[in-house]
Amino acid sequence: MALLTLALLSSALAASLAVHPFRSDDALLGVAIADEIAASFHDSAVVLGPEIAAGLVPPLVVVDGFVNLGRVLPPEEWTGPSGPQLVRSGTGVDVVVSGELELYDDRAVLRLELASAAGTQRAELSAPHDRRERLVGQAVRLVAAQLGLERAPTPVASPPLEGAYAEHARAVALAATGLVPDAASTLEQAAAEGDGELPARAAELAEDLERVRAGGQLAEVDAADELAAARRLARRAFLSLSLPTLHESGAADAFAALAELGGPPVAHAWRGVLAADMGSPDAAASAFEAARAAGDYPFAAALMASLLQAEGELDAAFELVDALLARGPEAGASPLLGASIVAFLGEDDERQVASLQALARAAPFLAYPFQELSFIAFDQDDALAAAEALAVAVELQPGSSLYWTNLGWARYLLGFLDDSEAASQRALELDANQYIAAYNLGLVRAVTGRLGAALDAYDYAVALDPAVDDEVIVDLIDARELYPHEPAVEYALARLYEAKGQRQLAREAYQRFLDLAADAGDDTAAYLDQARERVTVLSAPPPPLEILGAVSLGLGHRGPDVAPYHPGDPLYATFELSTPGEQLPTLVEVELVLRPADGEGEPLAAAAARVEPPAGAVGYVVDGLNLELPADLPAGDYRLAVEARADEGLHASGETLVSVAGDPDPVRQLFGRNVVMTTLEVELPLVGRADVARTGLVLERMLAELHGAADIAEQALPMVEDGRFAGMGGRELFSSSTAADVLDYLTYLVASGTADTRFTFVDGYAQWAVDGAPATP
Missing domain, CATH: 1.25.40.10 (Tetratricopeptide repeat domain)
Structure with missing residues (x-):
């Protein structure tokens, strides 16, 4: 591989080709045809196949996140007439193919959309249902002409879509939607069952899927030639982006290796995005500049403009937007779309309108x-x-x-x-x-x-x-x-x-x-x-407003009643508003007030909200209003009053007693705030309704998660530089953590105001540890 890399430093790779899965009522057939077209060019081009083509265009950088162009535009735009030029201008790939497969009584029709340096091309291909290879052959000849090949390659075989071959196509489809573990398992099972023969390329796909799933070294590729090396590096790099837990450094290494091999400019662009995600704007800027220098790739300017805008350098960002606008439609669809988003984020209507008008001409x-x-x-x-x-x-x-x-x-x-x-x-x-x-x-x-x-x-x-x-x-x-x-x-x-x-x-x-x-x-x-x-x-006077029945309490929204409650617990009150009239008021002001048990004295805590019962309702259950008990609330009994008010002087009230004991418990507090921390492998919640009174058991469960993920942490995490874990790598960090460390982390989450979120526990803990394990936000 080292000799291969050295040889390539002095010569450019062949042209690049991206093939998007074809939209079809028979989704598996559409994917199979796209895969066969892509595989036919494995020896002629750097192929980005349908297993990754849907996620090639890098997102724009914004404050605290990214904007994915694949979500800005609806899915049908990426497979329709504009799709190939969006992908081509967003990646720097030489030729991009997408399309739609339609099935009629006597034939199948493939409507291809192609984009290349020569522009866009549309073609309608047809063949009998049982002669899929004719569609593939026609498409291969069209694509070969766009790539500038003297001769079209021989198309790969198109066997019946059944047995092991169908499972291979299914694995490609699963990978295309980001389900890497499912795709890997599908190929494993197909190989084990032996129901027919898998295509030769399935072994390569299976190895890459397993390497990504296992979190292995993505940049280490054992390939027969440079085209295979580039293809597999691209596949591994892009598939790794779809994992629930993104290991930025591994993906960045794979993109760097692809860029070093002379792959399309998008490899540099993704290095920049990952650098921005890891909090390194200088490294991101350097990578975006490398992408710009790698070829005619105006999207690098849009990416750089988004980075500058996120860093607060709006004037510099707008200079790049203006440079794209000066090129007009020639800048390309994705760069102009990116420019319009940067202008929108910068609240510049004039530049946004100019960008959109140019985009309309480009696409x-x-x-x-x-x-x-x-x-x-x-x-x-x-x-x-x-x-x-x-x-x-x-x-x-x-x-x-x-x-x-x-x-x-x-x-x-x-x-x-x-x-x-x-x-x-x-x-x-x-x-x-x-x-x-x-x-x-x-x-x-x-x-x-x-x-x-x-x-x-x-x-x-x-x-x-x-x-x-x-x-x-x-x-x-x-x-x-x-x-x-x-x-x-x-x-x-x-x-x-x-x-x-x-x-x-x-x-x-x-x-x-x-x-x-x-x-x-x-x-x-x-x-x-x-x-x-x-x-x-x-x-006439309005009908009265009533609170019907008792006021009940729970820890969290629709959570269990786990009295006595602890200081700091988020209490949710549930009660029913009712009226004997035609309907409830459509706007009711509701307030919760906590006072001493005798009801006298100043409120100890209060919360208020507006409730909008639906039109025509004569009864409405309110269960979304919560009050967080003060963290320093002494043990004892308290009175929680509910007050409801509406127009024309309508008023209703209710109350219940609250018993408080013990100390603040972060496990209870996070559960009550709807913070769901999950296991790494199958994403199951680590804290259930029955666990809120068993903090010790929860801490043991979380420690077991950390210890079980120690090997993965060693590959994914950098050396910790600050705090109690300074000098530790991922394995030592996870293996040496104690219940007290986990409790400190949970306490930090509470202090940070974390609420209404779901994440993998070991990921959150790792980020806290790498940040120096701070006690407070």
């Missing part, structure tokens, strides 16, 4: 830039710009109920009411749960005096959205200003006020309707009697 089939341009236009009260952007978006994605909904709103703002209604109706045809479109539909019908049709739309929307968004009320109030003589607006407004439990405002709106509707048309006049009835009902 004309991509709907995302038009979506974002419409959002910016709405924020700037520019309905015309929003409508123009959305008109293109619905052409590109005619099945998007979101785009049709927003187009309907933009047209309403412009006064094109018929077109607005048509767009909103189209949104509901596409998605019957699109309640915003139903609200828009009700608004258009109300301002045009069709009260019955408006109420039908509003009732439909409220059934889907019982809370009734405040913006819907605001829209009707604005409509009252625009259409001051239209009584239907007032009636619709009154109905929505009632749905929100705002009785006085509803009564006033009904009265305004009565004042306006005397001379209205038949459709509106038909509602006069109903409006008078509602005014009478809403003028």
Whole structure:
């Protein structure tokens, strides 16, 4: 391997190829064809196969994290017409292939999307169902031409997709979704069962999967030639990124080895991302610069801009954004997408708009830039710009109920009411749960005096959205200003006020309707009697608010009642709000107050929250309000009072006794805060409901986890430089830890305010130890 590396330092590798899994109703068949196309080029190019192609583009760096472009854009964009150029411009890979496989009665059709230095190409290939090898052969010839090969390689075999071969394809599919352990187990089982013959490449895949799963040295590759070495380094590096516990140093070593072999610029880019993740911005900047120097790779500038923005150097970040904008569409889809995100994070609308406009020209089939341009236009009260952007978006994605909904709103703002209604109706045809479109539909019908049709739309929307968004009320109030003589607006407004439990405002709106509707048309006049009835009902005193039954307590949300409670325990109160009237108020202010047992004196602790019972509810259980007992609370009995208040003077109260004993217990406190610490191998919680009174047992369980992970820690962790574990490597750190150390770590988590999270215990403990095992945040 050393001789191989030396030889490659003086010569560049062959071209690189990435093959994305093909989207298909038969997912396994789509993956198998993609894998066969990729494998056909193992001797001709650096191949990034379907087992890793979905995760090639590095994320942008932001404060305290990253932005994954694969999550910014929906999955279908990465397999559609824009996908290959997004991946190519985001990785520096020479040729990228994706596509969709469609199955008909008599044939299979593969619609390929290719991107290369020559641009993008679309091709439609077809073959009988039982002649998959024809699809593979046609695709191989197309890809070979894009790679500039004089002759297309001989395609690999395409045996029936059954037995061991099907399991190989399944392993590729599992790896492509990040399920490395499952993929490795699938190949192991297929080899053991012997149900048919595995392809020769399966042994290589199995070895790489096992190396990644076991946390071995990823950069040590025993390969026959440089192409195989690069392929396997890339596979190991990218697969390691999908592990639940990311070992940054091992992945970085593999990417460094791939870069040293002359792999695509994305190897340097990922080194930079990992360096940023490990808190080394200088190393990240150096790696991004190396990526830029490795070829025409503008995405390195977007990555560097994101790093600078995260480090607070906004002017320098914008200089790089401006350089990308100066190149225009030539910069590429992913770099321009990255530039738009950096501009958004830097709150620069002008640069964001310029980036999105350039992105729209670079990737004309991509709907995302038009979506974002419409959002910016709405924020700037520019309905015309929003409508123009959305008109293109619905052409590109005619099945998007979101785009049709927003187009309907933009047209309403412009006064094109018929077109607005048509767009909103189209949104509901596409998605019957699109309640915003139903609200828009009700608004258009109300301002045009069709009260019955408006109420039908509003009732439909409220059934889907019982809370009734405040913006819907605001829209009707604005409509009252625009259409001051239209009584239907007032009636619709009154109905929505009632749905929100705002009785006085509803009564006033009904009265305004009565004042306006005397001379209205038949459709509106038909509602006069109903409006008078509602005014009478809403003028009467409101029905009482009650707390029905006892107030119960638990440790954590819906947790066990483990009295006596300890100081510092998060107490959750559960009780039922009730009314004998038509419905509960839709907004109730609830407060918990802890006082001495006699109920006298100043509150010892208090907590408050707003509760929104659903429309029409006459009973509602409140269980999400919590109060943390003071850490210095003396042992004894206390009284916890519950106070509930709503509009028009409604009030209800209840109480319960709380017994307190013992000292603060971090195991109980973290359980009550919904902090779930899991085992390393199977991610099972280390603390259950029955364990909150058995702190000693929990500490023993956690120590066993540390001792069992000592060998993995030795490979993954750096030497500890500060604190009680200074000078220790991972194995010694985990092996020498005591119950007192674990208790200190748990106490640190409590002091840090940790809550509502789930993580692997040994990972969190390791980070705390490497940080010097601080006692306080």
